[in-house]
Amino acid sequence: METKRAKVIAIANQKGGVGKTTTAVNLAAALSQNEYSVLAIDLDAQGNLSACFGIEADEQEETIREIFLAETAEEELPADYGIIYNKSGVDILPSNIKLADIEMQLITDFNRERLLKSYLERISENYDFIIIDCSPSLSILTINALAAADKVIIPALPHHLSAIGLTQLMKTIQKVKRSLNKNLEIEGILLTQYSNRTNLAKNMKEVIEEEYGKYINVFSITIPQCVKAAEAGLLGKSVIEYAPNSSVAKAYTQFAELIGGAKK
Ligand SMILES: Nc1ncnc2c1ncn2[C@@H]1O[C@H](COP(=O)(O)OP(=O)(O)OP(=O)(O)O)[C@@H](O)[C@H]1O
Ligand SMILES: [Mg+2]
Structure with missing residues (x-):
C-alpha cells in the first residue's frame, strides 16, 4: 500500500x-469538516493562528520553535511533539513570541532553509493536509514554508498597494522554486475582505487579474468582508464554527471544496 503523504x-x-x-x-477548519485530517502550523511569532484556535499561545512550551531547534541539532522529537488537538478536529502546532529569535539561532546552519521540510517529511503520512500560516515577511521561516510546500495560496486585499507587493513575493517564490523546491506551485491569489459594493474593489480585481491572471490563477471565489470573521478570531474560533451561515464561512467552505475536493 502506498503511504499517505499530506498535501x-x-x-x-x-x-x-x-x-x-x-x-x-478557516481553510483548515473547512477541510477538517469535510473529514480530511489537517494539521495547521503557526509559523508567525505573533501567534495569531494559535489564538484563533483558542490556544493561549504564550503559555505553550512546546512550539514550532523547539521543532526548528531540534532539527538544527539533528535531534528527532516524537511525531506528536507540540501538537494540540482542537475540538474543531484540526491539529495545531502553535507558536508564540519566542519564535522571534529563531533566525539568529539558525544563522550558522547551512541547511536552514530546509528544516521545516525535513520535519514535515517525517509526519506527512499522518495527515491529508498541512496548512502553514506564514508571518508578514519574507523571512527564513517563510522561505522554510515555501521550501516545504506543494502549493502556495496568496491572500491579497483588492486594492492597489497590495498588488504592488505581489511582484516581490513572486520573485521570491521563483527563487525558491529554482534553488530549493522545484515542485512548488502557486495555487492562486485569493482576494479577501472583498466588498462587491465598492467600485474600487471591483476595479482592483480587474487590475490584479490583468496584471497577474495571465500566468497566475486568481481565484474566482472571493472572501467577502464580514465582521463575523474578526469576531470569530477574537473568540478563538473559526468562523465556520462561530457563524456557519455567514457569507464569509460559506465562502471559505466553498474555497475548501475547491482546494480539497468534495467531502472525503
Ligand atoms: N473577510 C474578512 N472580513 C472582515 N475582517 C477580516 C476578514 N478577514 C480577516 N479579517 C480581519 O482582518 C485582520 C487581518 O486579518 P488576518 O490576521 O487574517 O491577516 P494576516 O495577513 O494574517 O495578518 P498578519 O500579516 O498580521 O499576519 C484581522 O483582524 C481579521 O480578523
Ligand atoms: Mg497572520
Missing part, C-alpha cells in the same frame, strides 16, 4: 493584514 499548503504574503491567518484557520 502541504503555505499561506503567504509578506504584506501584513491581508487575511493569511483567517484563511489558514
Whole structure:
C-alpha cells in the first residue's frame, strides 16, 4: 500500500493584514469538516493562528520553535511533539513570541532553509493536509514554508498597494522554486475582505487579474468582508464554527471544496 503523504499548503504574503491567518484557520477548519485530517502550523511569532484556535499561545512550551531547534541539532522529537488537538478536529502546532529569535539561532546552519521540510517529511503520512500560516515577511521561516510546500495560496486585499507587493513575493517564490523546491506551485491569489459594493474593489480585481491572471490563477471565489470573521478570531474560533451561515464561512467552505475536493 502506498503511504499517505499530506498535501502541504503555505499561506503567504509578506504584506501584513491581508487575511493569511483567517484563511489558514478557516481553510483548515473547512477541510477538517469535510473529514480530511489537517494539521495547521503557526509559523508567525505573533501567534495569531494559535489564538484563533483558542490556544493561549504564550503559555505553550512546546512550539514550532523547539521543532526548528531540534532539527538544527539533528535531534528527532516524537511525531506528536507540540501538537494540540482542537475540538474543531484540526491539529495545531502553535507558536508564540519566542519564535522571534529563531533566525539568529539558525544563522550558522547551512541547511536552514530546509528544516521545516525535513520535519514535515517525517509526519506527512499522518495527515491529508498541512496548512502553514506564514508571518508578514519574507523571512527564513517563510522561505522554510515555501521550501516545504506543494502549493502556495496568496491572500491579497483588492486594492492597489497590495498588488504592488505581489511582484516581490513572486520573485521570491521563483527563487525558491529554482534553488530549493522545484515542485512548488502557486495555487492562486485569493482576494479577501472583498466588498462587491465598492467600485474600487471591483476595479482592483480587474487590475490584479490583468496584471497577474495571465500566468497566475486568481481565484474566482472571493472572501467577502464580514465582521463575523474578526469576531470569530477574537473568540478563538473559526468562523465556520462561530457563524456557519455567514457569507464569509460559506465562502471559505466553498474555497475548501475547491482546494480539497468534495467531502472525503
Ligand atoms: N473577510 C474578512 N472580513 C472582515 N475582517 C477580516 C476578514 N478577514 C480577516 N479579517 C480581519 O482582518 C485582520 C487581518 O486579518 P488576518 O490576521 O487574517 O491577516 P494576516 O495577513 O494574517 O495578518 P498578519 O500579516 O498580521 O499576519 C484581522 O483582524 C481579521 O480578523
Ligand atoms: Mg497572520
